[in-house]
Amino acid sequence: MTPTTDQPADLPYGTPRTPRVAVRGEAHLEVDPEIARIGITVTARGTDRRTALDDLTRRNTTVLDLIKTYGDTVENLQTGTFSITPQLTRHGRTERVRAYHGTVHITAELTDFTALGELTTRLADLELTQVDGPWWALRPDSPAHTLARRQAVREAVQRAREYADALGTHLAALVELADIGTDDTTPFFPPAPRGAVRSFAGTAAPEQDAAPLDLEPQRQTVTARVDARFTMHPPQL
Template sequence: MTNAPLISVRGEAVLEVEPEIAHLSVHVQSQERDRRQALDRLVERNQQALDLIKSYGDAVEKLETGGMSITPQLKYRRREGDIRAYQGTVWIRLVVADFAVLGELVTRLGDVDRAYVHGPDWGLRRDSEVYKRAARQAANEAVERARSYAEALGARLTGLVELADEGLTSDTATRGAQPVSLMAAPAAAGGAMEGTEPPAIDLEPATQIVRAAVEARFTATAPDLG
């Protein structure tokens, strides 16, 4: 085992960037006294919403159905009773990459009968270059900090012993924070007069904050403490 002096440091990077994608959730519902009618209305409104979303082509990066339910609504809450209605719900999830059409899409979805729109939740793609850039900056800061410590002692760095995400070095028991992105800004969807397209809502993308932190240990020459 080497007896060379060790310098242990932490490097961190915090980046503020524009979002790359926006997540939307759409709940399409129906409510009828007859189960079959509730299903029929639900199928119609679900197809209407899907056709609308698909009309935006490549602007919508991802589209999927998150779930569906048909629930009987009872007349009495505390005991079994006659069913007064059936409520159907389809949950649609989509990812929008083109923010130029986002405001229009939100309001048009909100104009679909019995549709509830949630979002947008702003974010970055999982493989975004921003995360790599933050990691590189954190590593560079660790090197610069270690070099500054060495120079202050009249020494110089000679090698790297270990480099890891914060909390993952061999002598650390605590768990470090991973790079995260925030934040989500809710957008309301309004209706429109019969026979007209609703006006597009103006949505301002929320700044994403990405953090990366590393821990590093370097060997150094003997310090000049004289």
């Protein structure tokens, strides 16, 4: 014989004996960025394929060597796409190669924003080198995300308590907690925003080092949301 129990079934909805309250908790934090990214595009062009490729290799090496001199302040350095493309010109019924155009795309992430301003200026001074950015961001495991989630949970609990108090009762138990999402409103690597550094140096060598850029970090907005459901002790209505 199966023993019986007086415990009520765990119903997916509230009852007069175990009313439920559902709330949402949100948190919005404004925090300083932790990393900054810049994009570097190295370009070469020549009427001979080998000359264009040699120039591109030399300029790419110069850029990488310069970035590496900043040591641990550069958290990540990687080469993206590389291309060497013939540019054609049409003469009558035939086509011939007019020039070869080569590019290499590089991205760098820095944690020292003072060094960032200096490096950005020095890169922009290099021959046929384009600089885009900076893009400010938080690390995926930033403590700011944890703090936002904690605040969202606390707000959900506080809001549920206020509803229960308005009914002259108090909460009994947590039934469900759902993570709606924690996000950084700044895309990880978006297109160059308005006002971003964007420079394309010419072929002439600079006479002297340019003054470092004074870059003001853009504060990041972190948002967290949770849905929570609680049971309450039956109110006396």
